[in-house]
Amino acid sequence: xxxxSKNELGGLEIPTKFNHPLDINNKDPxxxxxxxxxxxxxxxxxxxxxxSRKNGLIRGPVHLGAGQEAIAVxxxxxxxxxxRVFGAHRSHAHLLALNPNFYKLFSEVLGKKTGFSKGMGGSxxxxxxxxxxxxxxxxxxxxxxxxxxxxxxxxxxxNNDVALVxxxxxxxxxxxxxxxxxxxxxxxxxxxxxxxNNLFASHMHISLRQPSNLTSRFAIANHIPHKVVDxxxxxxxxxxxxxxxxxxxxxDGPGFLELVTYRLYGHVDWRDDVDVGVKRSLEDIDNWKAxxxxxxxxxAMIDAGIWSTHQEENIKNELNNNxxxxxxxxxxxxxxxxxxxxxxxYSNNSVGIN
Numbered sequence: 125x126x127x128x129s130k131n132e133l134g135g136l137e138i139p140t141k142f143n144h145p146l147d148i149n150n151k152d153p154x155x156x157x158x159x160x161x162x163x164x165x166x167x168x169x170x171x172x173x174x175x176s177r178k179n180g181l182i183r184g185p186v187h188l189g190a191g192q193e194a195i196a197v198x199x200x201x202x203x204x205x206x207x208r209v210f211g212a213h214r215s216h217a218h219l220l221a222l223n224p225n226f227y228k229l230f231s232e233v234l235g236k237k238t239g240f241s242k243g244m245g246g247s248x249x250x251x252x253x254x255x256x257x258x259x260x261x262x263x264x265x266x267x268x269x270x271x272x273x274x275x276x277x278x279x280x281x282x283n284n285d286v287a288l289v290x291x292x293x294x295x296x297x298x299x300x301x302x303x304x305x306x307x308x309x310x311x312x313x314x315x316x317x318x319x320x321n322n323l324f325a326s327h328m329h330i331s332l333r334q335p336s337n338l339t340s341r342f343a344i345a346n347h348i349p350h351k352v353v354d355x356x357x358x359x360x361x362x363x364x365x366x367x368x369x370x371x372x373x374x375x376d377g378p379g380f381l382e383l384v385t386y387r388l389y390g391h392v393d394w395r396d397d398v399d400v401g402v403k404r405s406l407e408d409i410d411n412w413k414a415x416x417x418x419x420x421x422x423x424a425m426i427d428a429g430i431w432s433t434h435q436e437e438n439i440k441n442e443l444n445n446n447x448x449x450x451x452x453x454x455x456x457x458x459x460x461x462x463x464x465x466x467x468x469x470y471s472n473n474s475v476g477i478n
Contacts, residue, residue, distance in 0.1 A: 132338040133352065136384035137323060139411035142354050145424035151359060153430045159201075159358045160425065161439055162224065163193040163418045166217045168443045169226045172451065173216070173233060173247075174394040181455075182233050186247040187214040191356075191388035194417035195320055196221035196290075198361030199381075202369045203256060203288065208274040210267035210289040211260030213248045214320075214387075218290050223255040227450035236457040243460045244468050265291060265298035268317075272304045275315035275378075284373045288316040294325025296339045305346040305378070312377035316368055317343070319382045320355065326391045329403040343380035355383030356417040386412040 135141050148156055170190045177186050189196075200221035203209065211218040219240070220226060232239025233247045241251050248262040258274065261267055271289035278285040295301055296319065308315050319339050323330050330337045343350035349371065351364040361383060368379030388409060390397025398404050413419075425431030460468075 132336055133321075133384055136352070136354055137337055139386075139408045139415070142356070143411075143414040144420070145427060146357055146359055146420050148359065148421075148424045148428055153425075155201075156359075156421065156425055156430070159194075159197055159362075160418065160421050160431070160436075162197045162221060163358065163421070164436075164439055165224055165226070165443060166193045166196070166220050167418060168440065168447060169220060169229065170216055172447050173230075174389060176233075176451070178394040182247075183235070184233070184246045185392045186233060187392050188389045188394075189214045189217045189320075189387055191412065191416065192320060192322065192385045193217055194358035194361050194421075195318070195355050195383050195385060198358040199288070199318060199365040201362045202366045204285075205254065205256045206283065206285050207256050208258050208271065208278065208285065208287040209256050210258050210271045210274070210287070211250065212264070212267065212290055212292060212295065213260065213262040214292070215250055215260035215290065216247070218260070219250050219252055219255075219257050222257050223252050226447065227454060228252075230451050230454035231457055234454050234457075235459060236454055237460040237464075238454070238457045242464070242468065244464075265295040265301050267291075268295070268298075268301050268304045269307075272308045272311075272313055272315050275308065275313035276311055278314055279312070284314075286314040286316060286369055286372045288318060288369070290318045290320060292325065293319060293321040293323065293330055293337075293339055294328075294333075295319075296342060297325070297333065302342065302346075305342060305348060305380075308378040309346045309348055312375070314372040314375075314377065316365070316372060316379045316381060317348075318365075319380070321382055321384050322355075322387050323384075324387070324391070324402070324404070327397060327400055327402045331403070338382070340380060340382045343382075348378050348380045349376070350380035350382065352382045352384070355385030356415045356420065358417055358421060386415070388413065 170188045176182050196217040228240045235243045237243045250260045271287045275287035340350045353360045353364045
């Protein structure tokens with residue numbers, strides 16, 4: 125196992141560090157409550173999806189980001205609906221942070237026509253352009269060059285919009301990412317690369333794949349401004365994203381935001397993935413749970429007297445009830461018509477198969 129320099133990620137990768145409550149001094153209580161409630165919503169929705177997949181109610185695989193909610197919530201605070209946001213294959217949170225309509229997400233993972241992608245995409249092919257979410261795909265790094273193209277279009281349109289793409293540390297090993305970083309810099313494209321560095325690509329730890337656990341080194345190589353932040357601290361995530369996004373809007377070109385985090389579930393579905401030969405243990409997972417972005421913000425707010433366990437229980441109870449109602453509704457929704465197979469693939473409905 126490689127021994128990385130202790131200063132590469134500033135200790136952010138060490139499970140037992142950065143587990144203290146967040147510093148919320150001089151922060152707007154209403155913004156904090158908004159952060160907390162949205163993270164609780166995303167966590168509750170994903171936990172329900174995990175259980176439903178385990179019970180066989182969802183037929184296709186689901187890639188869950190529980191534990192990483194602070195990233196999508198913190199970043200999205202600084203976006204507007206006219207921006208162009210792209211996801212990857214673990215993008216429930218990215219979409220829900222922009223549009224909390226989890227009924228449509230439930231419908232989509234169940235393959236129902238009322239879903240975000242009309243039941244055609246499932247968990248990994250999500251789309252909600254009205255909210256600024258231009259799509260997610262299961263192809264690792266597949267949306268990265270598209271995001272750069274969307275940013276160049278925004279630059280030509282001179283509307284101060286930005287493109288933003290979420291990628292994992294594993295995607296940094298794909299050649300198209302490096303081509304995209306280079307093109308974005310050369311064209312001064314207003315695009316933000318948001319790397320969710322959860323230290324694992326599928327089932328393999330970053331120490332087995334890369335000579336460094338710092339993905340920002342590729343931003344440095346392309347002269348792209350970058351920040352490395354605790355991805356489980358929604359306040360720091362939002363602050364760093366705000367600076368990079370605002371700079372990009374005003375003509376400074378691309379930005380690169382590396383957020384160190386950890387997924388509580390394994391690579392796919394509800395399992396914890398500690399028994400498939402990976403450098404991952406229940407002890408590590410427990411230590412990362414102490415760094416839970418929801419827990420750390422909640423404790424800080426309670427200590428500051430602007431939140432209470434009673435308020436949190438009420439929010440969770442209401443959410444659980446709404447999740448139950450939305451799930452039952454989605455379960456009873458119709459599947460897409462068979463005739464929609466071709467019309468959803470070809471722009472000309474008259475096209476047939478010979």
